[in-house]
Amino acid sequence: MVTKDEIAEAYRQIQDEICAGLELADGESKFEEEVWTREGGGGGRTRVIQNGNVIEKGGVNFSAVEGDLPENIKKAFGVHENHFFATGVSIVIHPDHPWIPIIHMNIRYFEMSSGSGNDLRWFGGGIDLTPHYVIDEDAHFFHKELKETCDRFNKDFYSKFKRLADDYFFIKHREETRGVGGIFYDRLNPESTGMEWRDIFEFSKAVGRTFLPVYKELIERNRNKSYTSEHKKWQYQRRSRYVEFNLVYDAGTKFGLETNGRIESILMSLPPQANWVYDYKPEPGSEEQKTLSLLKKGINWI
C-alpha cells in the first residue's frame, strides 16, 4: 500500500527537481517561495518565477491539504465522506518569447474517508501544451514523449488520456481547444485501471518527470528565433483565451475559488499580460490563421 505521506514526499521532490531545472533553463530569474498553511489543515509551497530570460511568469506549486470535506464538494461528488486529503504539484509557465509555448502540468492524489475504512482514493493529472503559434514538429514531439511515458505503464493510457485532454482543455464558447492538448486523466485506481496502487503511483511520478525534459527541449528549439511586435500582440491575444479557459472552465480553479483556497496560488496560472481586441480575425493564410485552424479536437499529432 502506498501511503499519503509517501505520495506527498515524492511530489515535494518533483517540485524541487522541476524548479531547479527551470531555473537552469531560464538562466536569470529564481523562484520565490511562499510557504503557507491552511486553516482547516495542511499547507503548501507556492513557488513563482517572474521576469526571467525565458519565463515571464511561472508557478510551480506543491500542496498537501486535508480537513473536513465542504458540503458543496460532497454534493458535487455525491458522497457522504467527511474527511479529505489532497496533494499535488501544479505548474503553469508563461514564457516571454511568443514562439515558446505555454505549458501546464498537474499531478495529484485525492482521498476521502468516512472512518469506516472504505476510503475513496484516486490519482489524477495531466500535461497540456498551449503554443501561441502551433508548430507541427513541436506538437508531434510533445505528444510522442507523452505517449512513451504512458506506454511504459499501460498501452491504453495515451489514446484514452489524449482524448480526455481534447475534451477537457476546450474553450466551449470559442469552439476551440486551449492548445494542442496532451493528456488528462482522473480517478485512476486499481478498479479503473487493473493496476496495483504502486504502479499507478509510479505512473503519476513518471508524468511529473516527463515535464522538465520535454519543456526544456521546447525552450531550446525556439528561444533563439526572432520575432516581431505583431507576434507579441498575437501572444497577448492567445493568453486572453487562456484566461477565459481558466476562469470559466478549469475545475481546479473553480474548486479553489469555491473552497476558499489561497487565491494567489490558485490564480498564479493567469498570464502577466493578456489583451482582448474586439472581434480580431487573422488574415487568411497567415500563421495566426493556421494556428486557429489547428485548435481542434481529434488531431493525431503522432
Added chain:
Amino acid sequence: MVTKDEIAEAYRQIQDEICAGLELADGESKFEEEVWTREGGGGGRTRVIQNGNVIEKGGVNFSAVEGDLPENIKKAFGVHENHFFATGVSIVIHPDHPWIPIIHMNIRYFEMSSGSGNDLRWFGGGIDLTPHYVIDEDAHFFHKELKETCDRFNKDFYSKFKRLADDYFFIKHREETRGVGGIFYDRLNPESTGMEWRDIFEFSKAVGRTFLPVYKELIERNRNKSYTSEHKKWQYQRRSRYVEFNLVYDAGTKFGLETNGRIESILMSLPPQANWVYDYKPEPGSEEQKTLSLLKKGINWI
C-alpha cells in the same frame, strides 16, 4: 400597457444618444457597428469604439432577442414558460487614462410567456463605477446623481438598489467590491414596486439617460490630470480584477456563454489589456492602498 416593441424602440434610441455623446466626449474615435441576427429569433446592434482619445475600448450594445426558452434557463428560473423576449442596452467603457474610471450600465426588459396569458415580465438594470483610483468626490457625485434619478420615481429605490449593487458587484474570492458600486435592480414589476408598468418603464429610461451626463462629467474632471507609468501598471492590475468578476460571477456573461450568445458582443466588456502580477501588495499609505481599503460593501458615498 407598455409593449415590448415600445421598450425595444426606446432602448434603441438610448443606444443612439449614448453613442453620439461618447463620440463627442472622446473627440477622436467613432463606434463601429455590427448588426447581427440570432438564429432562434431577434438580433442586435453591437457598437464598439477602440483606441480613442479617452476611450481605449468601449462597447454600447443593444439587443432584442426572442425564441424558445432553453431548458437550463427554465430550470434556473424554476418556470415552465416556453417563450422568452429580452431587450436591453449594455455598456462597458475602459478609458485609456488611469484616473478616469471604468463604467458599466445595463437596462433590460425580460418576459416569458406560456401562451396562457399569464406572462412573467420584469425590468432590471444597474450602473456601477470602477475607478482604478478611488476619488472620494467623484464617488460622491456619482452616487448623488444616481440617488436623484431614483428619488424621482420611488424614495426607497436608491438605498435598496445601492445595497443590491454592493452585493452583486463583489469579487468574492478577493473579498473586494468591483469598485465603488452604484445601483442594481431586477424583477421590477407592479407587484414588487407598487408602481404602474408605465412608471417602471420611465424609471428604466431615466437610468439609461443618467449614464451619459454622469460619465461625461467624470471624464472632464480627470482627463487632464498627469499620470505615470506606475499609475498605468496599477490600472492594468485593476482591470484584471474586472476580468475576474466578469468571467467568474457576472450573470449576464454566464447567461450569454450558456445560451450560445454572440461571443464577441458578450465579451466586449473585457479590457483591451489586463495584467496579473503575482501577489502584488501596495505600499502602506499609497494611493493604491487607499483604493483597496475603499473596495468594501456598505460605504455611504453620499
